Amino acid sequence: MVSSGFRPVFTETSALDVEAELGSSPQLINNDRFALIISQRRFMMLREDVFEQLRDAVIRGDEQTAKKLSEDIVRAGADALQVIERYLSPAIKLVGQKFETGQYFLTDLMYSAEALKSATGILTAGMRTEERERLREEKVGVVVLGTVAGDVHDIGKNILGLLLEANGFGLHDLGRDVQSIKFIEKGGEVNADIIALSALMTTTRPAQKEVIDFLKGMGLKENYIVMVGGAPTSKDWADEIGADGWAETAEEGVRLAQKILKETSR
Amino acid sequence: MIPPWRINDLLDKVENGPIALEKDFDLKIFSKKLREVIKTYDIRFDPENIVPSDNSLADSVWKAAWDLYLDVGTFCVNTHRRILFEEEEIREAMSAFPEKIWVGSGKDTREVYHREIEDRRRPFCVFSPSLPFSEELFLPAQMAFMQEPLADGAGAPEYMRIVGRDNRTGGPFEIQAAQGHAGMIREAARRVGRPGIYLADVQSAVSDAAQIAASNPEWGVRLTDGRMVGTIAELKISNWELNKMVHFHQFGYLVMALFGPMYGGFCGGAEGVAVVNVAAHLQGLMVNQGHMDVDFPFDIRYGNNTSRELLWATSVTWQALARNTPFMSMSNGMAAAGPFTEMVLYEAAAHGLVSTVSGAHLWECFAAGNKHPDRTTPMEARMACEVGHAAAKIGMKREDAREIATQIVKRYEKDIPKAPIGKKFQECYDPVKVKPTAEYSSLFRNVKKELQNLGIEFPY
Numbered sequence: 001m002v003s004s005g006f007r008p009v010f011t012e013t014s015a016l017d018v019e020a021e022l023g024s025s026p027q028l029i030n031n032d033r034f035a036l037i038i039s040q041r042r043f044m045m046l047r048e049d050v051f052e053q054l055r056d057a058v059i060r061g062d063e064q065t066a067k068k069l070s071e072d073i074v075r076a077g078a079d080a081l082q083v084i085e086r087y088l089s090p091a092i093k094l095v096g097q098k099f100e101t102g103q104y105f106l107t108d109l110m111y112s113a114e115a116l117k118s119a120t121g122i123l124t125a126g127m128r129t130e131e132r133e134r135l136r137e138e139k140v141g142v143v144v145l146g147t148v149a150g151d152v153h154d155i156g157k158n159i160l161g162l163l164l165e166a167n168g169f170g171l172h173d174l175g176r177d178v179q180s181i182k183f184i185e186k187g188g189e190v191n192a193d194i195i196a197l198s199a200l201m202t203t204t205r206p207a208q209k210e211v212i213d214f215l216k217g218m219g220l221k222e223n224y225i226v227m228v229g230g231a232p233t234s235k236d237w238a239d240e241i242g243a244d245g246w247a248e249t250a251e252e253g254v255r256l257a258q259k260i261l262k263e264t265s266r
Numbered sequence: 267m268i269p270p271w272r273i274n275d276l277l278d279k280v281e282n283g284p285i286a287l288e289k290d291f292d293l294k295i296f297s298k299k300l301r302e303v304i305k306t307y308d309i310r311f312d313p314e315n316i317v318p319s320d321n322s323l324a325d326s327v328w329k330a331a332w333d334l335y336l337d338v339g340t341f342c343v344n345t346h347r348r349i350l351f352e353e354e355e356i357r358e359a360m361s362a363f364p365e366k367i368w369v370g371s372g373k374d375t376r377e378v379y380h381r382e383i384e385d386r387r388r389p390f391c392v393f394s395p396s397l398p399f400s401e402e403l404f405l406p407a408q409m410a411f412m413q414e415p416l417a418d419g420a421g422a423p424e425y426m427r428i429v430g431r432d433n434r435t436g437g438p439f440e441i442q443a444a445q446g447h448a449g450m451i452r453e454a455a456r457r458v459g460r461p462g463i464y465l466a467d468v469q470s471a472v473s474d475a476a477q478i479a480a481s482n483p484e485w486g487v488r489l490t491d492g493r494m495v496g497t498i499a500e501l502k503i504s505n506w507e508l509n510k511m512v513h514f515h516q517f518g519y520l521v522m523a524l525f526g527p528m529y530g531g532f533c534g535g536a537e538g539v540a541v542v543n544v545a546a547h548l549q550g551l552m553v554n555q556g557h558m559d560v561d562f563p564f565d566i567r568y569g570n571n572t573s574r575e576l577l578w579a580t581s582v583t584w585q586a587l588a589r590n591t592p593f594m595s596m597s598n599g600m601a602a603a604g605p606f607t608e609m610v611l612y613e614a615a616a617h618g619l620v621s622t623v624s625g626a627h628l629w630e631c632f633a634a635g636n637k638h639p640d641r642t643t644p645m646e647a648r649m650a651c652e653v654g655h656a657a658a659k660i661g662m663k664r665e666d667a668r669e670i671a672t673q674i675v676k677r678y679e680k681d682i683p684k685a686p687i688g689k690k691f692q693e694c695y696d697p698v699k700v701k702p703t704a705e706y707s708s709l710f711r712n713v714k715k716e717l718q719n720l721g722i723e724f725p726y
Contacts (some may be wrong), residue, residue: 105534106566107297114293150435150472152343152498152506155531155566201445202398202426202639203435203472231569231637232398249567 016068054119055087059095061111063118080123081131086092089168094115096166099159102253106155109162123249139170141193141261144186146174147230148207153200156230160196160250167254169194180210187224194257199230208233209241216242225260230251269555270515271359276349276553280508283339283347288502291341291348292532296501299337303330304537311536316675317620317668323358324383324585329543331586335501338545340553343498344505351552351631353518359551363592367557368694369419369520371490374462376418378558381625383588386661390627391651392560392596393468394421397632398639399691402425404447406697408454411644412463413700416651418463419492421629422451426639428470433524435472441479444471448486464524465491466560466629474509481517489518495554497525500542503553511555522558523550528596529576530566536575539563543583547593560629562598568682569635570602574675580617581624588625596629597621599650602681604634604688605643609678611713616674618650619722623667624656630643633688640690645702653717656724670721
């Protein structure tokens with residue numbers, strides 16, 4: 001039951017004012033059963049365009065606005081998980097599509113990722129443990145990613161990382177010039193599904209083979225899906241070294257990761 | 267006369283400049299400033315005007331690049347510091363820059379100079395595969411490139427394997443590969459009767475140790491050859507490259523600064539590529555400390571710089587440099603298509619034409635997106651350089667180059683996303699006699715005829 005002191009907000013009033021309004025009925029706020037109803041009602045009664053504004057801020061890479069709106073939404077007591085699922089996940093997926101079609105460049109992708117990170121950080125800060133667990137479980141898979149030893153090129157790897165995150169993967173990016181054993185150590189630490197290895201030179205791609213050889217030698221090859229990519233690599237190279245997948249572009253890499261995970265039902 | 271410019275002062279800046287996180291440099295410093303200067307100077311790409319004749323556009327790109335570099339500097343990924351310069355320091359370096367240098371030796375000595383827009387002097391041409399090659403093809407491929415009459419200098423293939431083992435960066439076989447490379451290219455030069463030809467870099471060696479291992483005037487890289495100091499995209503450098511730079515100058519080498527701003531990466535679109543291209547030349551002067559520059563802007567998706575966007579960026583870059591600097595800079599062609607295709611020859615022609623008329627020297631030609639071992643031949647470079655020479659001979663004007671280049675681009679631009687990878691070197695050349703096949707020669711002549719019909723006045 002909702003107190004008559006509660007009224008829907010269809011004005012220019014900000015989310016902060018909603019809380020101030022609802023604060024005038026303390027018995028509702030203190031009542032757990034009604035608090036849930038009110039939380040849901042608050043979510044629906046906040047101006048729909050607040051969430052759309054947040055979504056748009058992420059799409060255009062406006063971190064400052066995304067932060068402010070996220071803070072407003074948290075203060076209003078809205079359901080953070082719903083905001084992430086209904087507005088932010090589609091937003092970053094759209095950004096990924098814009099990059100794939102050439103409307104967005106790398107910096108646009110990164111600005112959006114930063115805005116998303118800030119927004120998600122604020123929204124999840126107040127989440128209950130079970131909600132955070134649910135968010136984590138909704139990850140498509142966990143990826144350990146890096147550019148192999150001796151190689152300082154990382155732009156392609158960075159693009160792949162951003163697109164993987166945009167598509168719901170949990171990402172652990174080890175950076176560039178990563179020693180082969182570090183991929184395996186991290187894979188074990190985070191219980192990774194996929195180890196993704198980038199090499200941009202013919203003289204560094206042997207390190208991709210080394211990671212796979214290490215996994216075989218340690219009896220761990222079956223524990224991970226190993227994907228390789230980068231300019232000097234190819235399907236033939238991937239087959240030669242025993243990789244599970246190869247992609248020519250970052251976009252293809254994401255689709256391949258999704259496909260292999262589904263096929264192996266990890 | 268420089269380079270090098272105050273080498274120890276530079277190294278002080280590397281060690282003591284302002285600290286930054288790399289991600290902040292990319293997004294909050296570099297990208298932010300780049301967007302700002304593009305807006306301030308109103309730089310806009312026009313797909314219908316890929317060789318602009320507007321000098322004010324070139325000067326705007328120069329000013330944008332100047333402001334960008336003075337503000338942003340170069341980021342060292344090892345010390346996490348920004349290398350920043352005062353305006354006076356850069357102007358001092360530019361004033362002390364040589365008007366010309368001489369490369370190569372004996373009868374193969376060549377002069378390199380600063381080129382102007384629509385310059386009638388022919389471009390300095392480096393023919394270079396610069397691509398991984400099978401070990402058994404290294405010598406014939408190198409000979410094929412060096413024997414080309416228009417080659418003033420030659421790059422080389424890269425050893426994928428040496429003595430049958432992987433050439434792996436940072437390992438002992440890389441040292442083997444570097445020393446093998448340096449010796450083999452001199453052997454190739456002798457066999458084609460050009461023992462003194464300018465040998466541009468040891469591409470098989472990536473690490474500083476391997477590059478240093480190849481320095482030996484007796485059997486390796488000579489003081490009349492070129493050494494390369496690379497960059498990391500965008501406007502970054504590493505200790506490996508700085509180590510090379512110090513060694514090369516102490517040893518007495520001529521240095522080339524190498525960079526390749528990426529369309530679709532941190533530069534964004536064509537406007538960003540042009541501005542960063544020019545700013546990278548300032549880094550090339552002050553940090554890489556190069557006598558010459560080798561510049562390969564490219565599309566991150568297709569590995570080429572023959573689209574309208576990249577040809578426009580190429581043109582305005584070198585126009586900006588020609589009008590505002592003393593630099594000697596080579597425009598490095600990258601084609602999406604592979605050897606033995608009409609497309610690659612048209613791409614090479616477009617790149618050679620636009621670059622030459624805009625004021626660049628030429629470094630040609632990476633084929634098949636520079637991704638596939640053994641897939642490049644001298645024929646692509648020959649096409650680019652013959653077109654370049656033809657354009658220079660008549661002092662072709664920018665508006666004429668624009669007209670012709672636009673017609674050439676229309677023949678292949680829709681095929682860029684799915685360009686054919688063509689054939690391997692050994693399918694286009696007899697690797698024993700080191701001659702192109704009759705079929706590829708015939709294809710070459712046919713495309714040349716088409717280009718003649720479009721307005722290129724080949725002397726032969």
